[in-house]
Amino acid sequence: MVRKLKFHEKKLLKKVDFINWDVDNNVHEVKVLRKYRIEKREDYTKYNKLSRNIRDLAQKIRDLDEKDGFRAQSTHQLLEKLYSSGLIPTKQNLSLTEKVTASSFCRRRLPYIVVKLRMAQNLKTAITFIEQGHVRVGPEVVTDPAFLVTRSTEDFVTWVDSSKIKQHVLNYNEQRDDFDMVE
Structure with missing residues (x-):
């Protein structure tokens, strides 16, 4: 019979991968x-x-x-x-x-570019916005944070037209046009 693990022991076990433990030393x-x-x-x-x-x-x-x-x-x-x-x-x-x-x-990944363009304050929120479908590159909505952005497509990173975040930003900047928001 094995004793029940304490909280800190469980926490440590979550961080250790016993299958690839030799790779974790990097x-x-x-x-x-x-x-x-x-x-x-x-x-x-x-x-x-x-x-x-x-x-x-x-x-x-x-x-x-x-x-x-x-x-x-x-x-x-x-x-x-x-x-x-x-x-x-x-x-x-x-x-x-x-x-x-x-x-x-890594610096060419979409979340990093979104932070660089000041569309998000940090990488965590940028990843959340991307996974929720608020960001598009050109005409395509991208939901994968691992998407690599080239120099030519960097200028076309923007909000999805139907995004609530875009509406909020436009309202804040007093630039919202009701005609653009109608779908």
């Missing part, structure tokens, strides 16, 4: 998961793997002969892709790819 991973409020650890591992692949690809491009036309073309394509994704600040040189990390991908 303190940096836990910090990133908490900072960007990532619920699925698989998302972080995907971002980590992608960033590692990007750095490896950049290293392979760097290893090519400098006079080779393929090197210049592939460098331009890689930098263009990373810049349009929002993972690097400029398209200047290949050394910027060394700074692409899992956190770079």
Whole structure:
């Protein structure tokens, strides 16, 4: 017969995953998961793997002969892709790819962009708004907080037309037009 666990023991057991306990020792991973409020650890591992692949690809491009036309073309394509994704600040040189990390991908997630655009005060409320269907990117309503926003679609992040939050913001700013709210 086993004794009943005390409150603090139950709380500790909730935090420990006995299946993947050897993976839980990564303190940096836990910090990133908490900072960007990532619920699925698989998302972080995907971002980590992608960033590692990007750095490896950049290293392979760097290893090519400098006079080779393929090197210049592939460098331009890689930098263009990373810049349009929002993972690097400029398209200047290949050394910027060394700074692409899992956190770079996390900063392109929709909740982070919503906070950056000041549509929400913090990541928790941004995630709530997204999951409840208040935010759209272009014409599409996005309910997945893991949605990655590119530079070109960043300008089209806005409230859904029928959102009560949008109505509240417009009322507060005294910009509400009753004709726009009719559906």
